[in-house]
Amino acid sequence: MPTFDYAPAPESRAIVDIRSSYGLFINGEFVEGASNETRKTVNPATEEVLAEVVEAGEADVDAAVRAARRAYEKIWRPMPGASRAKYLYRIARLIQERSRELAVLESIDNGKPIRESRDVDIPLVAAHFFYYAGWADKLEHAGFGRRPNSQPGGSQPQPIGVAGQVIPWNFPLLMLAWKIAPALAAGNTVVLKPAETTPLTALAFAEICQQADLPPGVVNIVTGAGETGRLVVSHPDVDKVAFTGSTEVGRAIAKSVAGTHKRVTLELGGKAANIIFEDAPIDQAVEGIVNGIFFNQGHVCCAGSRLLVQESIVDHVLDRLKRRMATLRVGDPLDKNTDVGAINSAAQLERIRELSAVGEAEGADRWSPPCELPARGFWFVPTLFTGVSQAHRIAREEIFGPVLSVLTFRTPAEAVEKANNTPYGLSAGIWTEKGSRILAIADQLRAGVVWANTFNKFDPSSPFGGYKESGYGREGGRHGLEAYLAH
Numbered sequence: 001m002p003t004f005d006y007a008p009a010p011e012s013r014a015i016v017d018i019r020s021s022y023g024l025f026i027n028g029e030f031v032e033g034a035s036n037e038t039r040k041t042v043n044p045a046t047e048e049v050l051a052e053v054v055e056a057g058e059a060d061v062d063a064a065v066r067a068a069r070r071a072y073e074k075i076w077r078p079m080p081g082a083s084r085a086k087y088l089y090r091i092a093r094l095i096q097e098r099s100r101e102l103a104v105l106e107s108i109d110n111g112k113p114i115r116e117s118r119d120v121d122i123p124l125v126a127a128h129f130f131y132y133a134g135w136a137d138k139l140e141h142a143g144f145g146r147r148p149n150s151q152p153g154g155s156q157p158q159p160i161g162v163a164g165q166v167i168p169w170n171f172p173l174l175m176l177a178w179k180i181a182p183a184l185a186a187g188n189t190v191v192l193k194p195a196e197t198t199p200l201t202a203l204a205f206a207e208i209c210q211q212a213d214l215p216p217g218v219v220n221i222v223t224g225a226g227e228t229g230r231l232v233v234s235h236p237d238v239d240k241v242a243f244t245g246s247t248e249v250g251r252a253i254a255k256s257v258a259g260t261h262k263r264v265t266l267e268l269g270g271k272a273a274n275i276i277f278e279d280a281p282i283d284q285a286v287e288g289i290v291n292g293i294f295f296n297q298g299h300v301c302c303a304g305s306r307l308l309v310q311e312s313i314v315d316h317v318l319d320r321l322k323r324r325m326a327t328l329r330v331g332d333p334l335d336k337n338t339d340v341g342a343i344n345s346a347a348q349l350e351r352i353r354e355l356s357a358v359g360e361a362e363g364a365d366r367w368s369p370p371c372e373l374p375a376r377g378f379w380f381v382p383t384l385f386t387g388v389s390q391a392h393r394i395a396r397e398e399i400f401g402p403v404l405s406v407l408t409f410r411t412p413a414e415a416v417e418k419a420n421n422t423p424y425g426l427s428a429g430i431w432t433e434k435g436s437r438i439l440a441i442a443d444q445l446r447a448g449v450v451w452a453n454t455f456n457k458f459d460p461s462s463p464f465g466g467y468k469e470s471g472y473g474r475e476g477g478r479h480g481l482e483a484y485l486a487h
């Protein structure tokens with residue numbers, strides 16, 4: 001139990017000015033949708049309607065792709081890399097200038113704690129634009145896209161064309177940055193669709209593009225649901241598709257672009273193992289476990305949702321972990337003391353409830369700290385399952401919520417076998433004081449990112465991506481440029 005209560009420390013929402021309705025951002029302007037259909041976005045912490053956004057239809061997506069094509073051919077591709085860089089630096093600085101507003105807006109629309117949107121999401125968004133701005137005039141050094149037989153440094157890598165990008169709701173503005181910054185640095189133009197439940201920071205980003213005087217059509221933002229996403233990725237004049245979201249939709253997208261000229265990168269689900277060896281620094285490991293699964297309400301594709309603890313220390317770890325979980329503050333995302341905010345949508349809450357109920361029905365033991373949840377909004381108390389077997393659905397399926405499944409192992413070989421026993425392969429964590437063990441285990445894990453004695457750390461210079469059903473292609477770092485350069 002907490003040793004003392006915290007007084008409320010709410011961040012003011014006066015800094016954001018949410019309009020009652022938004023158009024689509026096409027060719028540098030906000031325009032009304034041709035479809036006349038709209039949808040509402042709500043604050044998941046209060047269920048209050050925040051704004052109405054357009055449900056972009058076929059004609060809207062087509063207008064956006066045509067604007068992107070024109071901008072690509074006439075302005076962005078011919079522009080020297082150093083000039084593109086200036087726009088990206090300008091966007092990065094505007095994001096920093098508006099960081100408090102963007103953090104508050106993100107927390108209101110998504111439900112994530114302000115502590116995270118302020119200290120993690122928005123700083124990383126700016127960092128991505130700064131990082132890729134630096135690449136825009138150095139693409140020949142990226143190591144990709146050189147024509148066969150050309151002299152080193154003798155041929156400029158070329159952009160691909162118009163990128164159709166579809167992103168999820170868990171890190172709305174950060175996923176936009178992961179997609180847009182490398183695409184623009186490499187000379188492509190984009191049509192991006194944000195998730196239906198979190199469109200507002202993408203629309204604020206559209207304003208930032210206007211403020212930065214970005215040439216019309218370089219960035220286009222079309223709001224809508226899954227059908228709008230389908231229209232974006234299946235548009236015949238899109239050359240490159242980039243998607244982050246569920247494996248199920250990723251599979252459908254891969255099928256729809258098969259046999260076309262389009263290039264694809266997919267960042268999909270995960271079921272990461274966070275492995276705690278008996279020689280690990282336990283207090284630090286417990287912080288890492290908490291950060292691994294309760295950061296962003298567990299709405300994280302690389303979340304450490306399967307805890308693998310060496311059998312000799314499991315009681316000790318669970319004892320510490322439960323004590324730590326009892327201190328987590330769940331509630332108002334705008335309160336600066338909040339650790340765990342609201343679940344992003346009623347649908348996602350239902351999915352978390354459903355899979356947790358399956359965990360109990362299949363025989364795992366469920367535990368949560370005593371916790372009072374707000375009366376309105378979508379909430380789920382941080383939850384721990386012990387007695388989990390590898391066959392249980394909660395050990396195999398992505399729950400995408402604050403739910404941790406605990407398994408045990410005896411030997412390093414067993415830890416590796418269990419960690420790799422998943423259809424996914426996005427990330428993993430290793431906790432031990434032996435450097436040699438970290439290297440030996442990391443080498444055997446089929447995961448795109450392996451953290452050692454830390455978890456959920458991100459940096460724009462570091463590539464991120466998966467194996468197996470977690471998708472293909474890398475985002476971030478020099479590798480992230482490859483997806484946006486023609487070979």
Ligand code: NDP
Nearest residue numbers: 167168194195196225226229230245246249268269301400
């Ligand atoms: P989706 O994969 O459906 O959503 C991701 C994005 O794709 C959204 O913008 C979505 O639009 C769009 N989309 C949906 N259908 C299509 C389609 N046929 N073609 C193109 N784009 C499409 O995830 P959900 O939000 O439905 O979440 C369901 C589950 O997916 C979660 O419970 C979680 O397990 C997993 N998930 C994993 C993520 C990850 O990063 N690993 C991220 C998000 C979800 P719209 O928002 O309108 O649905």
